Amino acid sequence: MxxxxxxxxxxxxxxxxxxxxxxxxxxxxxxxxxxxxxxxxxxxxxxxxxxxxxxxxxxxxxxxxxxxxxxxxxxxxxxxxxxxxxxxxxxxxxxxxxxxxxxxxxxxxxxxxxxxxEGLNDIAIELSKLFLKNVEKESIEPNSELRFEQLIVYGKDTPKEQLLFRKIIDNQPQKGMILLEKIYYDNFVKDIATNDNFKMRNYCETIDEEWIYNHI
Incomplete structure (x- = not known):
């Protein structure tokens, strides 16, 4: 309760x-x-x-x-x-x-x-956001954040998946959204499995951008 x-x-x-x-x-x-x-x-x-x-x-x-x-x-x-x-x-x-x-x-x-x-890995999500900030510099303002919102499935014959991120500026959600093919996220999940730097040492942590930078 x-x-x-x-x-x-x-x-x-x-x-x-x-x-x-x-x-x-x-x-x-x-x-x-x-x-x-x-x-x-x-x-x-x-x-x-x-x-x-x-x-x-x-x-x-x-x-x-x-x-x-x-x-x-x-x-x-x-x-x-x-x-x-x-x-x-x-x-x-x-x-x-x-x-x-x-x-x-x-x-x-x-x-x-x-x-x-969605059953996703939040460490891989944080890595995905850093990746997007690097490759989508023209569409992501320097003072903005990205917030994952949902997993999208598209295509009938050969369905594919994308991660949808919303831009946040001054704690306010914006209309602008960024899409990332899920294969990039999947690759980050594989990297986490083989990179000890990204393995959690505790049962409870604050997983955010700062945590990622501290473990790179």
Whole structure:
């Protein structure tokens, strides 16, 4: 089940003292309706019952998908602490080991959900994004990020697959999208299998562009 706690909250606009319902954990297998609230971000929103002021409050949240066997901890400031905590716990309880990651942004949380729902390797996805930034310099702005969104299958007689990435600028998704033939991703998966630098040393880590650069 999902875990909820209610905490006192004061409206910064009018000073009204109210309550904020925070989800400590979200189990989208048992509470599937919460998935969309995580993806669109309104699970972090609060509206003052007195003045109507709306704001977004970022707090630590565990996203748990039992069907696809992964957990993602979203924490804006405590990923390092959570990695240590989870690794200590998973070392003691092998039966709890599954795909576990930490992320520090909502865009990263969304991406991990998309990646693991497709059954993909997030390290290979990060390598794919770096590859695209290098070969698609003319269409990818220097200040933009890439976010994996879905796996596309096209062609009837000889179906082929592509990875779809969306451009993100200033944390906002753009209309521009970049496609990558899945064969490039598959090659990165093979590289990971034979390159010890890209093998995870812990059960829970923050897999992002910085992690890749630290392991090249």
């Amino acid at each position: 999902s875990s909820i706690s209610t905490k006192p909250f004061t409206c910064p606009e009018c000073g009204h003292k109210g309550e904020f319902k925070m989800y400590n954990s979200v189990n989208v297998t048992l509470d599937p309706k919460l998935k969309d609230r995580v993806l669109n971000g309104d699970i972090f929103d609060w509206t003052c019952p007195k003045c109507g002021e709306s704001l977004s409050v970022r707090y630590n949240l565990l996203y748990h998908d039992m069907d696809n066997k992964f957990q993602i901890y979203y924490s804006p400031t405590e990923c390092e602490r959570l990695n240590k905590k989870m690794n200590e716990m998973l070392a003691k309880y092998p039966g709890m080991r599954k795909t576990v990651r930490t992320v520090d942004s909502l865009n990263a949380l969304r991406e991990k959900i998309y990646v693991f729902e």
